Amino acid sequence: MNVIVVLATVLFISMTLIGGKKGVRSFISLFLNFGVLFFMLFFMMDPAVNPIVITFIASTLVGCIGLFFINKVNSKTVIAFISTMIVIGFLLFFIVFISEKLMIQGFGEEETEAIAGLSLYIGVDFMKIGASVIIISTIGAIMDVAISIASSMHEIFKHNPLISKKELVASGLSVGRDILGSDTNTLFFAFFGGYLALLLWFKDLSYSIGEIVNSKVFSSEMLLILCAGIGIALVIPIATWINAYYLIKTKERSEEL
Known part of the structure; x- marks a missing residue:
């Protein structure tokens, strides 16, 4: 039997035993997310289509699958979805702006030998593709933070319905601060782990620190890591404030009835 099939079977059994129906x-x-990404790539191959728009649509579908399909539609998942999409929308415009300022579009000198025999006239905006890569790479972490804060704040409010809005916000931010450090480090090591061979290549080429920092490949990777960290940091206060507003408003309406 194919090794991949065996691993997929082990993963399915593990997720089923531990997570039950949710697993x-x-x-x-x-598989649903893979389908979304496949169709996203298919549409991005059309030069007439804006990759930023396709990425936002794909992010919306991934958010619906990751939140509503897995955890069902409820107040926690709806608020987490709204928080996630606010951050994604901001990041898309922010990353395009920063990419223009960094001028990292195109290929670095390290890549010239590999693409020497290939045509570069493929009609694709590489800067926008780069922004899409960053968003798709970080949407999972942003959703994770948003749903974690929503679940925590709903539990806090459930066990202490008399809590004030200020105290609820403080609790949500406290939970977010605990998540922030671990998630940013997770993204950092995930991205750099994938580019470990590149760092070894730089070392083999005897690049100085200045040459490494100023290379397009390294700069684009640092842009990805920093923007991912910004997204995680932004979703914490946004998700906290929206959750606090919703929970307190819900309590006030129930008291009026």
Whole structure:
């Protein structure tokens, strides 16, 4: 039997035993998300289509699958989805602006030998493609933070319904601060782990620190890491404030009835 099939089977069994029905939905969501990414790439190959628009639509679908399909539609997932899309929308415009300022579009000198025999006239905006890569790479982490804060704040409010809005916001931010450090480090090591061979190549080429920092390849990777960290940091106060507003408004309406 194919090794990949065996690993997929082990993953499915593990997720089912630990997560139950939610684990099964999580496993199915992997294939649904793959389908979304496949069609996103298909549409991006059309020069007439804006990759930023396609990325936002794909992010919306991934958010629906990751939140509503796995955890069902409820107040926690709706608020987490709204928070996620606000951050994604901001990041898309922010990354395009920063990419223009960094001038990292195009290829670095390290890549010239590999692409020497290829045509570069493919009609694709590489700067916008780069922004799409960053968003798709970080949307999972942003959703994770948003739903974690929403779940925590709903539990706090459930056990202490008399809590004030100020105290609820403080609790949400406290939870977010605990998540912030671990998630940013997770993204940092995930991205740099994927580019470990590149760092070894730089070392083999005897690049100085200045040459490494100023190379297009390294700059684009640092842009990805920093923008991902900004996205995680932004979603914490946004998700906290929206959750606090919703919970307090819900309590006030119930008291009026």
